[in-house]
Amino acid sequence: xxxxxxxxxxxxxxxxxxxxxxxxxxxxxxxxxxxxxxxxxxxxxxxxxxxxxxxxxxxxxxxxxxxxxxxxxxxxxxxxxxxxxxxxxxxxxxxxxxxxxxxxxxxxxxxxxxxxxxxxxxxxxxxxxxxxxxxxxxxxxxxxxxxxxxxxxxxxxxxxxxxxxxxxxxxxxxxxxxxxxxxxxxxxxxxxxxxxxxxxxxxxxxxxxxxxxxxxxxxxxxxxxxxxxxxxxxxxxxxxxxxxxxxxxxxx
Amino acid sequence: xxxxxxxxxxxxxxxxxxxxxxxxxxxxxxxxxxxxxxxxxxxxxxxxxxxxxxxxxxxxxxxxxxxxxxxxxxxxx
Numbered sequence: 001x002x003x004x005x006x007x008x009x010x011x012x013x014x015x016x017x018x019x020x021x022x023x024x025x026x027x028x029x030x031x032x033x034x035x036x037x038x039x040x041x042x043x044x045x046x047x048x049x050x051x052x053x054x055x056x057x058x059x060x061x062x063x064x065x066x067x068x069x070x071x072x073x074x075x076x077x078x079x080x081x082x083x084x085x086x087x088x089x090x091x092x093x094x095x096x097x098x099x100x101x102x103x104x105x106x107x108x109x110x111x112x113x114x115x116x117x118x119x120x121x122x123x124x125x126x127x128x129x130x131x132x133x134x135x136x137x138x139x140x141x142x143x144x145x146x147x148x149x150x151x152x153x154x155x156x157x158x159x160x161x162x163x164x165x166x167x168x169x170x171x172x173x174x175x176x177x178x179x180x181x182x183x184x185x186x187x188x189x190x191x192x193x194x195x196x197x198x199x200x201x202x203x204x205x206x207x208x209x210x211x212x213x214x215x216x217x218x219x220x221x222x223x224x225x226x227x228x229x230x231x232x233x234x235x236x237x238x239x240x241x242x243x244x245x246x247x248x249x250x251x252x
Numbered sequence: 253x254x255x256x257x258x259x260x261x262x263x264x265x266x267x268x269x270x271x272x273x274x275x276x277x278x279x280x281x282x283x284x285x286x287x288x289x290x291x292x293x294x295x296x297x298x299x300x301x302x303x304x305x306x307x308x309x310x311x312x313x314x315x316x317x318x319x320x321x322x323x324x325x326x327x328x329x
């Protein structure tokens with residue numbers, strides 16, 4: 001039976017694989033037949049994700065993505081071991097809700113770094129000869145907060161909006177090299193990480209958040225399915241696009 | 253952190269003048285309080301006092317003294 005989402009034979013690198021959306025992306029891609037390269041700072045938590053994966057041949061690569069100047073060499077070295085990458089999914093990121101008056105100027109650089117600096121350096125690393133396969137798919141994880149506003153989300157929106165903006169330019173620049181670039185803007189799909197954010201909210205605030213998603217709040221699997229659509233052959237004619245997976249949050 | 257330090261910390265959080273809070277105030281009625289300040293309060297309790305605030309306990313708290321009681325041993329006399 002034809003499965004257009006089949007990832008058999010594909011090697012996909014996933015950042016932020018230790019938890020949250022990243023670990024779900026690893027799981028979903030493995031269930032579709034992909035070999036996954038799990039990237040994160042802590043190999044012990046990557047091992048936990050690895051245990052959940054289907055199939056064999058997955059690889060753990062402990063690396064601190066904030067060391068952006070090392071990304072290019074590290075990706076070349078990784079591809080030497082694993083073979084060229086059919087896809088790279090940048091899930092590593094942080095949550096933040098903070099009133100403007102509590103913002104410290106240094107927070108801005110620190111926060112933007114993981115999305116923008118690391119994201120651009122991953123794209124630069126992936127485009128090297130031998131690092132990407134003949135055709136490859138780069139997917140960034142953004143948020144509806146990159147599309148619409150919310151109090152306390154100024155810095156977070158800046159980071160997520162930047163991912164959406166840079167996706168379009170990168171898609172145009174990398175299309176001749178066979179690399180598609182897309183971004184998934186997710187609504188609220190609770191993970192262990194975001195549950196800590198939930199703990200910072202009153203039941204009324206959580207109820208409001210739920211009401212703002214006409215289809216109800218999502219699951220990490222909903223986001224991972226969209227990622228798989230973009231890394232799979234299903235996405236072969238899609239580039240420079242923001243795929244919004246938000247239960248209707250931005251339809252209002 | 254002692255009680256006086258906490259009251260001044262809380263004053264700073266809601267942009268009130270130092271040494272103006274007694275603890276008896278209903279914090280939700282103070283002009284500087286908001287849901288975003290609540291998030292900052294919870295983050296502060298976690299980072300500075302190593303105390304995880306339960307949203308339910310926070311919702312049940314009415315006065316600043318209730319918050320101090322919630323923080324228990326983490327605030328000295």
